[in-house]
Amino acid sequence: xxxxxxxxxxxxxxxxxxxxxxxxxxxxxxxxxxxxxxxxxxxxxxxxxxxxxxxxxxxxxxxxxxxxxxxxxxxxxxxxxxxxxxxxxxxxxxxxxxxxxxxxxxxxxxxxxxxxxxxxxxxxxxxxxxxxxxxxxxxxxxxxxxxxxxxxxxxxxxxxxxxxxxxxxxxxxxxxxxxxxxxxxxxxxxxxxxxxxxxxxxxxxxxxxxxxxxxxxxxxxxxxxxxxxxxxxxxxxxxxxxxxxxxxxxxxxxxxxxxxxxxxxxxxxxxxxxxxxxxxxxxxxxxxxxxxxxxxxxxxxxxxxxxxxxxxxxxxxxxxxxxxxxxxxxxxxxxxxxxxxxxxxxxxxxxxxxxxxxxxxxxxxxxxxxxxxxxxxxxxxxxxxxxxxxxxxxxxxxxxxxxxxxxxxxxxxxxxxxxxxxxxxxxxxxxxxxxxxxxxxxxxxxxxxxxxxxxxxxxxxxxxxxxxxxxxxxxxxxxxxxxxxxxxxxxxxxxxxxxxxxxxxxxxxxxxxxxxxxxxxxxxxxxxxxxxxxxxxxxxxxxxxxxxxxxxxxxxxxxxxxxxxxxx
Numbered sequence: 001x002x003x004x005x006x007x008x009x010x011x012x013x014x015x016x017x018x019x020x021x022x023x024x025x026x027x028x029x030x031x032x033x034x035x036x037x038x039x040x041x042x043x044x045x046x047x048x049x050x051x052x053x054x055x056x057x058x059x060x061x062x063x064x065x066x067x068x069x070x071x072x073x074x075x076x077x078x079x080x081x082x083x084x085x086x087x088x089x090x091x092x093x094x095x096x097x098x099x100x101x102x103x104x105x106x107x108x109x110x111x112x113x114x115x116x117x118x119x120x121x122x123x124x125x126x127x128x129x130x131x132x133x134x135x136x137x138x139x140x141x142x143x144x145x146x147x148x149x150x151x152x153x154x155x156x157x158x159x160x161x162x163x164x165x166x167x168x169x170x171x172x173x174x175x176x177x178x179x180x181x182x183x184x185x186x187x188x189x190x191x192x193x194x195x196x197x198x199x200x201x202x203x204x205x206x207x208x209x210x211x212x213x214x215x216x217x218x219x220x221x222x223x224x225x226x227x228x229x230x231x232x233x234x235x236x237x238x239x240x241x242x243x244x245x246x247x248x249x250x251x252x253x254x255x256x257x258x259x260x261x262x263x264x265x266x267x268x269x270x271x272x273x274x275x276x277x278x279x280x281x282x283x284x285x286x287x288x289x290x291x292x293x294x295x296x297x298x299x300x301x302x303x304x305x306x307x308x309x310x311x312x313x314x315x316x317x318x319x320x321x322x323x324x325x326x327x328x329x330x331x332x333x334x335x336x337x338x339x340x341x342x343x344x345x346x347x348x349x350x351x352x353x354x355x356x357x358x359x360x361x362x363x364x365x366x367x368x369x370x371x372x373x374x375x376x377x378x379x380x381x382x383x384x385x386x387x388x389x390x391x392x393x394x395x396x397x398x399x400x401x402x403x404x405x406x407x408x409x410x411x412x413x414x415x416x417x418x419x420x421x422x423x424x425x426x427x428x429x430x431x432x433x434x435x436x437x438x439x440x441x442x443x444x445x446x447x448x449x450x451x452x453x454x455x456x457x458x459x460x461x462x463x464x465x466x467x468x469x470x471x472x473x474x475x476x477x478x479x480x481x482x483x484x485x486x487x488x489x490x491x492x493x494x495x496x497x498x499x500x501x502x503x504x505x506x507x508x509x510x511x512x513x514x515x516x517x518x519x520x521x522x523x524x525x526x527x528x529x530x531x532x533x534x535x536x537x538x539x540x541x542x543x544x545x546x547x548x549x550x551x552x553x554x555x556x557x558x559x560x561x562x563x564x565x566x567x568x
Contacts, residue, residue, distance in 0.1 A: 005060040014064040017094040024117035045324040048073040053328035060086040086110045094118035128155040134176035142300030146203040192237040207239035207300045212275030214291035216250035221259040227289040242275040249415030267307030278306045311378030315398045317391040317423020320509030342387035350387045371404035379412035391425040426533045427472035430505025433515040435552040437535045448475035465495035473534040485525040503535040
């Protein structure tokens with residue numbers, strides 16, 4: 001089955017049913033419409049957008065609402081039947097459970113689990129599953145169907161009266177009502193060997209093969225495939241790669257696991273054989289080919305999870321503060337993390353967090369300490385998120401994290417899976433509220449002299465003004481440096497007319513949001529505080545009066561003389 005389920009509700013009355021479902025699906029999360037539900041695990045503002053984001057993230061969806069609204073919301077995405085997570089509609093009072101999508105990914109199994117928790121029979125309409133009590137094309141965890149494309153014909157033949165024989169161990173068939181006959185014309189074969197599906201056959205592979213890696217080398221994925229082929233074992237039965245602790249930073253090993261689509265773990269052992277046998281102590285087959293040790297378990301349940309996984313560190317931007325302005329990929333990353341690190345205000349913005357997630361809130365001036373702490377956690381095998389407001393690459397934590405990595409010679413830090421996920425920056429958010437003041441060439445400058453000298457800031461301001469860039473100022477003023485903005489404005493007025501439009505965006509995306517426009521001649525430092533982003537237009541920036549008395553501010557795409565529109 002895909003990732004952990006998302007239980008989506010639109011009103012507080014649905015919450016008791018959602019919690020009953022969650023009790024049956026321990027890793028599930030309850031998503032609640034922010035304007036109507038106060039006690040959900042995760043709040044959202046827009047139903048359709050949230051549903052589509054969960055669907056694209058391959059999350060099982062349990063929607064406590066009418067089936068029609070679910071289908072209409074997901075309609076633009078319903079193209080590939082083999083790439084859909086389970087989607088169900090459940091009545092608000094739990095009286096009905098309706099599987100909608102995901103027949104190949106276990107929707108009926110999930111429907112039965114939810115139905116059992118709610119004391120109701122799910123409305124399963126799949127003919128083969130009703131007749132036989134199991135979905136042949138959706139085997140349980142630990143098994144994979146090699147040829148799902150043949151499933152429809154296979155099941156149709158069973159429904160028409162054909163018998164099937166079973167070759168190999170298929171324990172999930174025991175409770176089914178399948179027409180099993182040793183002389184059957186159809187075959188369900190379960191094997192870890194590399195064979196091609198025969199006619200009238202469904203071929204299942206148990207995920208029971210572990211490969212221990214004794215040496216990191218180029219082309220590792222191809223070497224693993226070749227070793228399995230030499231042993232006449234199916235790569236489809238591969239369930240785990242195990243590598244030595246000292247190879248934690250070897251990118252080729254992580255790349256091989258990603259290419260083969262299997263988990264990777266590291267253990268404090270010296271040889272490939274030790275690694276493989278640690279995961280499969282009693283193999284039915286064990287062999288070594290060059291630096292690769294292969295161990296085959298009798299059944300998937302016999303594979304032991306040893307060692308630690310490769311850690312992941314994601315540096316994410318939360319946007320300006322409004323949940324609707326958070327990038328969906330960032331929300332998913334936070335939801336999946338074990339540890340969340342950041343300035344206390346930003347950690348709160350990242351919520352709500354699950355009880356088992358650990359929040360590490362620190363002072364805003366401890367960026368490098370925070371980055372090092374994040375690497376230590378990720379290097380231990382944990383999934384870690386460092387949060388910034390806005391975009392993490394704009395005067396935020398992405399640079400601090402990379403600086404910490406650049407200063408470190410710890411191989412375990414360099415072996416961490418490191419990703420950056422963008423967010424909507426304060427400048428972009430403020431600009432969007434009032435038009436397009438950054439519609440042509442622009443630059444973003446921090447007026448804080450904590451990490452660079454004030455003369456350097458003035459020099460850059462002068463060059464930007466001389467180049468006629470529109471400008472966005474971050475950190476424009478503080479109690480410790482109240483005079484700097486005034487000096488910066490004096491410099492700008494040597495290059496800009498007093499009528500130049502200026503945008504002041506304070507707390508954009510938060511409850512106290514205020515976006516106004518003034519002119520450069522009117523602007524005084526008293527109008528600005530540390531939570532304000534200041535956008536100063538170029539010589540081309542202009543305003544358009546609006547009916548309510550406010551104005552749009554924009555910088556044209558062209559420069560100089562306005563081009564003559566071309567005819568059709």
